[in-house]
Amino acid sequence: MKIESLDLPDEIKRFYENSGILELYPPQAEAVEKGLLEGKNLLAAIPTASGKTLLAELAMLKSVLNGGKALYIVPLRALASEKFRRFQEFSVLGMRVGISTGDYDRRDEGLGINDIIVATSEKTDSLLRNETAWMQEISVVVADEVHLIDSPDRGPTLEITLSKLRRMNPSCQVLALSATVGNADELAAWLDAELVLSEWRPTDLMEGVFYNGIFYCKDKEKPVGQPTKDEAVNLVLDTIKEGGQCLVFESSRKNCMGFAKKAVSAVKKTLSKEDRETLAGIADEIIENSETDVSSVLATCVRSGTAFHHAGLTTPLRELVENGFREGRIKIISSTPTLAAGLNLPARRVIIRSYRRYSSDSGMQPIPVLEYKQMAGRAGRPRLDPYGEAVLLAKSYEEFVFLFEKYIEAGAEDIWSKLGTENALRTHILSTISNGFARTREELMDFLEATFFAFQYSNFGLSAVVDECLDFLRREGMLEKDPDALVSTVFGKLVSRLYIDPLSAALIAKGLREAGTLTELTLLHLICSTPDMRLMYMRSQDYQEVNDYVMAHAGEFSKVPNPFNIAEYEWFLGEVKTSLLLMDWIHEKPENEICLKFGIGEGDIHATADIAEWIMHVTAQLAGLLDLKGAKEASELEKRIRYGAAPELMDLLDIRSVGRVRARKLYEAGFKSTAELAAASPEHIAVLVGPKITERIFKQIGRREAVSEFSDIEPLEKGSSD
C-alpha cells in the first residue's frame, strides 16, 4: 500500500515521502485496512522496529486534522523524550507538540494548547486526578508498550488510566502498541479493538544459539572465528569485521562493566583514526560530566570503542553512550535489559550473555520469552543492516537444547492483569471516587468492570479486595464514614491529587502526629518508611554499620522494631540505609564518595533523591492541611533534597547554572547570596567557576555586561559535577 493512496492531506503524504517512506509495511497496511484512519480502536502486536510508531503518527495526524487532540502514553521518561523529539518534526505541518513528565500534583493546563501530548502513564494518571481540562478533548490515545499491563509495578496504573480515559471520552480512538504476546486476542477484545498480529520484520532476523564455535539458527549454521579465548568477544569481533555493531545484554551492572572492559583490547585494534578522534571527544565529555570512578572507567572503555549502559549512570552519560553508538563510533554497548525496554538503539548483532535473572523469591531464573524477544528484536538496523542476528550463548549441549526450545521455538507468554491486590487498588479506588467516577459501591464495581482484570478474571474476584480498600480509606479519614455513599474527604482529595499511595499518606500523618522532636533524620526516615520510596538493598557489610547508627540515634526514629523480629528489623535497616544516603546527599558528601560507600551509581543517587523530594513535598502539604508539625521543616528539606546541599547554599542554588559543588565554591570564597554575586566583579567569579558559567550566572541574575574581556581566564580547578 502506497503512502500516496492514503486518505490523508497531501502535505502529510509529502512529509513522509520526503523522509523516504513511500510504501507501508505489510502490518501497517493491514492496520489501515482495519480502520486505523477511520477512528477504529486497534491493537498492533508486532515485533520491535516493524513500524508501530508510524501507525501512531498516522492516526494522530488524522485525528488532529479533524479538530482533535492526541495523547501518546509511554512507560518511561526517557522514551517520552525520544517520542517528543520525533513528533516535534511535525511542526512543519503546523502541529504543536508538548511533553508532560514533571511534578505529579500539577495540572499542566498550559499543555492544552498542543495538538499532540506525550506523557508517561503515571503522569497521565495524575493529570486525570487533577482534573486537567484538556483531557476531555482527547480524540486519540496511543498506549505504547501496552504489554506492560503485565508488570506488577506499572501495569495497574496503565490499566486504570486507559479505563478512565475511555469512560471519559467514549468516542476516543484507542491505539494500543504491543510486543507479540500469547494472548493478544484477549487484550484486543478488552479494548474493543481490531487486532493486527504479525511476525513480519523489515530486516531479517536470525535467531539462534552459539555453541562450540558455531552459531546455530533454525535453518542455518554459521562458524565464527576464534581469535580470543572469550566466545562473546569473538562474536563481537566477527560483527565489527563485517561492518556492524553489537549490543551485549548482561544480567548485572557489574557484569556489564566487566564485559566492556574485557572487550577493550580486541575492539581497540579495529578502530579507524576518525573513530579514535571522535571517541576521545566523547570520553572527554564523560569526564566533564561526572567525576566518579565508574565514569572514568566508562571514559577509558569509550576511548577504545566499547561502553556499558545501566540505570546507575546519570542520564547525560547514558545519552553520550547512546549517541556515540548511533553515530557508529562506539562498537559495542554491554547493557542491563533496561536498554531493551524501549530505547530505539538497534545493532547488527545482539548477544544475550545471560538469560537468567535474580529474583528475590526464587533466585536465578530464566527470563520470560517476552523479555528475550524484546532484546532479540533490537538486532538489525532497518535500511542499514542486511540482516540482524540474535545470539544466545550455551555452555553445554543440554543448555543448547534448552535455549533453543525455550526461546527460539516457543512463542511469548500470555500477559495477566496485576490489578487485583489491595496494594495495587487502594490508590486507584481513592482517585476514582475523588474524581467522581464512582459515587456508590455499585458504581465503583461498575467502573472496575471495565478493567482488564475484570475482563480476565470476572469482577467477582475484586469484590473482597475492594471492601478491604474501602475500609482502609474510611478508617484513615480519606473517605466519609457514610456506608451508602462514596465521598472523599478533603484529606482524601489531597492524597489523590498528590499522587501518593494512601498507605504512605496514612503513615506520614501518623508519624508526624506521634513524633517527639523532629530532626532531619526523623523526617528522612519517615519518608523512607512509606511504600512509595525505593529502598536500597542491604549488603552483608552494611548490617553492622547501619545497626550501630540506629543504636546511636534510636531517639530520632518514630519506632525501632524489635531486632528479634528479623524480617521486620531487616526491612527497617533498609529504610535507615536509604535515609543515610539522603543524609549524605543533603550534607554535600561528594557523589563518588556516596557511590563507593553505598555500592551504587550516580544515577541511583539522583533517582532516589527524585522520589524523596516528591514524598517530602507531599509531607509538607499533608502537614499543612492536617495542621501537624513539620510543614516548614519538610518544605526546607524538600529543597535541600532537590539540590543535595546544606541550607546556607539554597539562595545560590536557585541560579540555574549553579549546582551543589559550584555553589559551595562560591560560598567559601565569600559570595554567599545572589545579591553578593550581583555586586561582585565578573573576573573574580570567572576565576572560581570559569568564564562560561560566569556569563550564564550573570545573565540569570540580571547583569548582562559583556564578559568577553575575561574570557581567557581559566578556572582554578577543573569542572565539577554541577
Ligand code: ADP
Ligand atoms: P517500532 O515502534 O515498531 O519499534 P518504529 O516505528 O520506530 O518501530 O520504526 C523503526 C524504523 O522504521 C523507523 O526509523 C521508521 O522511520 C522506519 N519505518 C517505519 N515504517 C516504515 C515504512 N513503511 N517504510 C520505511 N521505513 C519505515
